[in-house]
Amino acid sequence: MTQLRRKQLNRGLVFLLFTLPAFAAILVSVEIPFLMSVVSSFTKWNGLDKAQTFIGLENYKELFLDDQDMWKAFGFTLRLTLGSVIAVNLCALLLAVILDSDIKGKNVLRAAFYVPNIISLIIIGYIWRFIFSAGFDSFYQKTGWEIFMLSWLGDVNIVYFSVLLVSLWHSLGFYLVVYIAGLQTVPRDLIEASMIDGANRTKRFFRITLPLIMPSITVCVFHSLSNGLKAFDVIFSLTNGGPGNTTTTIALDIYRTAFVINRFGYGTAKSVVLFLMILILSILQVRVFKRREVEV
Amino acid sequence: MKKMLVGLLALLVALSPLVAAGQQEKKDEPVTLNVLFYSPELAEQYNDMVAEYKKATGVTLDITVLQTDYRSVLTSRLNSGDVPDIFMSSAYADNSTYKDYVYDLSNEDFIKQIEPGALQGVISDGKVTGYPFLVQSHSFIYNKKVFRDNGITTLPKTLAEFEAVAKKLQANGVQPFATGFKEFWVLPQTAWQAIANVPTENYGGYEKFVGMLNSGALKFKDIPQMSQLFDLLDLIKKYGGPKPNESDFNDQTSSLATGKVAMIHQGNWAEDSIRKTNPEVEIGFLVGPTGNNAATAGIMFDSNQTIRIAKDSKNLQAALDWLRWLTTSEYGKNWIPGKVKQLSPIIGAAAPDSYIAKETSALLASGAPGYPWFYQMFPTGTEQQLGAILQGYCAGLTNREQTLDALDAAYAKIAKAAQ
Numbered sequence: 218m219t220q221l222r223r224k225q226l227n228r229g230l231v232f233l234l235f236t237l238p239a240f241a242a243i244l245v246s247v248e249i250p251f252l253m254s255v256v257s258s259f260t261k262w263n264g265l266d267k268a269q270t271f272i273g274l275e276n277y278k279e280l281f282l283d284d285q286d287m288w289k290a291f292g293f294t295l296r297l298t299l300g301s302v303i304a305v306n307l308c309a310l311l312l313a314v315i316l317d318s319d320i321k322g323k324n325v326l327r328a329a330f331y332v333p334n335i336i337s338l339i340i341i342g343y344i345w346r347f348i349f350s351a352g353f354d355s356f357y358q359k360t361g362w363e364i365f366m367l368s369w370l371g372d373v374n375i376v377y378f379s380v381l382l383v384s385l386w387h388s389l390g391f392y393l394v395v396y397i398a399g400l401q402t403v404p405r406d407l408i409e410a411s412m413i414d415g416a417n418r419t420k421r422f423f424r425i426t427l428p429l430i431m432p433s434i435t436v437c438v439f440h441s442l443s444n445g446l447k448a449f450d451v452i453f454s455l456t457n458g459g460p461g462n463t464t465t466t467i468a469l470d471i472y473r474t475a476f477v478i479n480r481f482g483y484g485t486a487k488s489v490v491l492f493l494m495i496l497i498l499s500i501l502q503v504r505v506f507k508r509r510e511v512e513v
Numbered sequence: 514m515k516k517m518l519v520g521l522l523a524l525l526v527a528l529s530p531l532v533a534a535g536q537q538e539k540k541d542e543p544v545t546l547n548v549l550f551y552s553p554e555l556a557e558q559y560n561d562m563v564a565e566y567k568k569a570t571g572v573t574l575d576i577t578v579l580q581t582d583y584r585s586v587l588t589s590r591l592n593s594g595d596v597p598d599i600f601m602s603s604a605y606a607d608n609s610t611y612k613d614y615v616y617d618l619s620n621e622d623f624i625k626q627i628e629p630g631a632l633q634g635v636i637s638d639g640k641v642t643g644y645p646f647l648v649q650s651h652s653f654i655y656n657k658k659v660f661r662d663n664g665i666t667t668l669p670k671t672l673a674e675f676e677a678v679a680k681k682l683q684a685n686g687v688q689p690f691a692t693g694f695k696e697f698w699v700l701p702q703t704a705w706q707a708i709a710n711v712p713t714e715n716y717g718g719y720e721k722f723v724g725m726l727n728s729g730a731l732k733f734k735d736i737p738q739m740s741q742l743f744d745l746l747d748l749i750k751k752y753g754g755p756k757p758n759e760s761d762f763n764d765q766t767s768s769l770a771t772g773k774v775a776m777i778h779q780g781n782w783a784e785d786s787i788r789k790t791n792p793e794v795e796i797g798f799l800v801g802p803t804g805n806n807a808a809t810a811g812i813m814f815d816s817n818q819t820i821r822i823a824k825d826s827k828n829l830q831a832a833l834d835w836l837r838w839l840t841t842s843e844y845g846k847n848w849i850p851g852k853v854k855q856l857s858p859i860i861g862a863a864a865p866d867s868y869i870a871k872e873t874s875a876l877l878a879s880g881a882p883g884y885p886w887f888y889q890m891f892p893t894g895t896e897q898q899l900g901a902i903l904q905g906y907c908a909g910l911t912n913r914e915q916t917l918d919a920l921d922a923a924y925a926k927i928a929k930a931a932q
Contacts, residue, residue: 261930264588267613286923350759370695371758373908457697460758461905476585478894479610480930 258486263479276486286462287487290470293377297466298445300381305392305441306434308385313396314422327397331390338387342454345383346370370456373463380464384451388444392437399433400426428511435506442502446495467491544831548576549590549597551583552818554785558852565844572831574599598826599835601646604634604819605889606931608642615642616824621833623840631816631858634889644836645816647849648856650873650883651702651780652812653799654787659687659775660797670800670807672744679752682775689752691768691777694907695761697900701888702813703749703778704903706801707742709884710809719887727892727928734917741804743906743913749778750907758908762786770794780813781855781869798872800881811882812873816858817889891924892931898923 258276262269280287312330316323333341349369357365369379403426411425449468452458458465458473465473471491475484550559556578563574577597579586587600591614602611618624618641624632627645635643655668663685669675679689693699712722715738716731725731733739750757754774763786765777770790776799777783787794800810822832839845840859849857850865856873857865864874877883888896899920906916 263610263931265591265610265613350756350761350764366755368756368759371756371908373910457695459695459697459901459904460908461910462901463905463908463910465901472585473894473897476588477897478927478930479588480894483930 254485255489257482258489260482261480262482264475264481265479269482272482276483277490279483280486280490286465287467287470289462290465290467293464294446294448294466294468296377297380297384297448298442300377301384301388301445301448302438302441304381304385305388306437309389309392309396309437310434312389313393313400316393317397317400327393330393333387334390336387338384338450339454341383341387342451345379345386346455349379371460373460376456376460376464380452380455383455384448387451388441392441395433395437396430399430403429428509431506431510435503435510438506439499439503443495443499446491446498543571543573544828545573545575546598546828546832546835548574549583549587549600550576550578551580551601552782553578553580554782555853558848561852562839562844562848566835566838569838569842569844570834572835574835596823596825598823598828598832600821600823602643602819602821603889604643604645604815604817605886606891606893607819607889608635608637610893611821612637612642614821614823614825616822616826616829616833617641618644618822618836621836623837626840626860628858628860633885634816635819643819643821645858646818646820647853648814648816648858649780649782649818650798650812650814650856650869652706652778652801653776654769654779654783654869655776655797655799656769656772656774657795657797659772663687663775668797668799670802670810671805672741672748672802673805674807675745675802676748678775679748683752687772688754688768688774689776690749690754691765691774692749692753692757692760692907693762693765693778694750694753694758694904695764697897697904699762699765699778700746700903700907701896701900702780703801704742704746705888706778706813706884707745707803708736708738709801709811709813709887710803710806710882711736711738711741712887714809719885719890723887723890726924727931729925729928732917733920733924734914738804739917740913741802743916744804745802746903746907758904766790769796781867781873784867784869785854796868798869798876800876809882811884812876813886814873814877814883815886815889817886892927894927894931895924898927 257269259271259273260269261272261275316327316330320326353365353369356362367375369375407425407429408421411421416424447468448466449472452464452466452469453472456464458469467487468491471484471487474487475481559576559578563576567573583601587597587602590597591611596614619639621641624641624644628648631645631648632641635641635645659682660668663682665678665681667674669678682689693703712719715736716722716725722731726733753760760768762779762783765774765779766783766786767790768774769777770787772794778801784796787796798812800812803809803811820836822829822836826832839848846857846859846862849855849859850863850870854865854867854870856870857863864871873883891899902911902916902919902923905911905919906913911919
């Protein structure tokens with residue numbers, strides 16, 4: 218064995234040793250439970266009986282052929298995700314640009330937009346539930362505006378926007394921070410150079426700033442995408458999936474299948490499918506966005 | 514640095530016998546029972562009972578009280594082996610859900626002190642699988658003052674009479690109902706009561722009725738009386754104010770207490786919240802309409818909340834002693850009627866100081882039918898699923914025919930999974 222190869226081997230060994238603790242921890246707390254749930258997804262089990270019955274692909278068959286509720290929930294989740302990815306990123310970017318410029322009280326405003334992000338979504342759901350019903354009632358009595366008399370949580374055509382509004386209000390702060398950080402990394406000299414070349418405000422933004430903050434956009438879109446697909450807590454406390462099942466997301470549907478109807482096997486089958494969907498969408502999204510990032 | 518480390522280690526070695534001694538001592542301490550309950554509105558009463566029991570016997574009950582996620586927490590705790598010594602669940606279908614975990618109380622002496630009627634819901638395969646916690650009733654609660662002020666003297670019994678009362682109230686500017694449609698458990702309670710007479714009249718009793726539904730021999734869409742159910746929901750929605758789909762439990766109780774609405778469909782557990790909002794309020798209990806036959810209009814009267822003892826608990830004897838104390842001691846006997854202020858399932862227990870409990874007894878004495886909570890015999894999980902479908906009907910998502918199909922499809926699925 219040559220000296221070089223021995224050195225390489227040594228290095229590999231050191232690398233292995235250093236990663237072993239983390240690897241073991243992740244294996245025990247994430248990977249093994251995940252594999253166990255994949256196994257559960259092939260069984261019929263109510264979560265309580267001590268025996269699990271193996272039923273092969275029955276759960277997956279039912280899921281793909283005979284479960285309209287799940288696919289309705291899937292459709293709603295996709296609509297909600299699409300809506301929130303667009304709304305959250307546009308609003309956050311716009312606000313970030315405003316708050317990154319020299320306006321008065323920008324620090325106070327930044328803090329104000331961030332505050333809702335600190336509060337748990339469950340609590341925010343309950344607060345907004347109160348605002349939509351009792352709060353809007355008294356607004357209506359004060360102002361007489363019809364908009365407050367709409368049934369924001371009870372009308373199947375409006376409830377989508379109520380959910381979107383609340384999740385936007387909650388998550389805006391986080392994305393705002395990421396975008397502001399991104400904007401601050403844009404080198405001033407590039408902006409100045411473009412000014413000298415005669416680029417106006419809009420051109421400067423689209424030609425210089427936007428390409429340079431592409432990494433922030435990748436992070437934010439990725440984050441809002443996976444959060445949208447996993448939406449649970451805001452729905453749970455705000456609408457509980459209602460009225461009917463109009464605002465039931467996949468995550469809530471899985472929760473109910475497992476814990477309310479006591480079909481753990483079927484519930485895990487659903488979550489395996491959800492996992493695959495998030496995985497595929499995230500990989501696609503990161504690939505597409507990474508390609509557009511530029512280096513200064 | 515090294516010195517410090519050695520010093521620390523030495524200290525640790527020196528102290529360890531002390532710690533060990535401490536652990537040794539713990540073994541002789543009196544038992545602590547691990548309890549998982551729901552109904553957080555009773556937290557005060559639970560704590561009062563715990564303190565009293567500690568005084569009487571020295572045994573501590575460590576109670577965790579939850580509400581919305583109770584079932585999921587219980588399931589995960591049972592699953593992970595962290596089984597509470599004592600826990601709660603519903604009666605009927607839950608008897609078989611928790612069959613692997615509960616202790617059979619059949620041979621316990623104190624079970625003989627319980628009203629046989631209250632035991633029906635916990636008996637499964639001839640075994641007494643739980644202890645009926647209290648007897649509850651649900652139907653329409655009304656604000657007596659609002660009825661008086663609007664000149665309503667005859668209490669409604671049939672659908673037509675309810676509609677006439679609602680019309681009159683609406684004309685006088687009073688909102689007749691607060692719907693509670695946002696709560697997934699209020700809707701089924703309201704709905705199933707409207708056909709409570711049907712299983713015995715047409716299908717030879719509740720067990721047969723549910724058995725036929727479970728096997729698929731009977732479908733909801735083949736039950737003509739389902740129209741009674743939809744008619745009632747339509748009526749409540751029509752006279753349920755401008756936002757009928759947003760009314761929840763809090764809205765119901767506070768609106769009734771303040772006299773903003775005249776009637777709500779609720780049970781005796783709502784009385785505490787109503788009286789807390791307005792201590793002066795006078796409330797009464799109405800029979801719920803089953804179509805237009807006044808003779809079958811009744812109330813839903815059953816013992817559903819069930820205390821269960823874990824059979825593998827190492828404190829099994831202590832848990833049984835606690836139940837015996839709850840059934841036979843002076844304080845225990847008086848706890849449900851006196852403190853919880855609901856009807857007790859114990860034979861010869863005192864009557865509680867509660868409007869609804871008193872009116873429940875009066876209604877039953879006057880010959881109004883008291884129906885069991887037969888929808889609790891449906892397989893576990895139907896309450897939420899069918900509730901969501903009925904909620905969809907009330908929100909205008911589906912018409913009657915589609916709703917019936919959806920109910921049948923959802924029921925068949927859950928029944929199949931529960932086999």
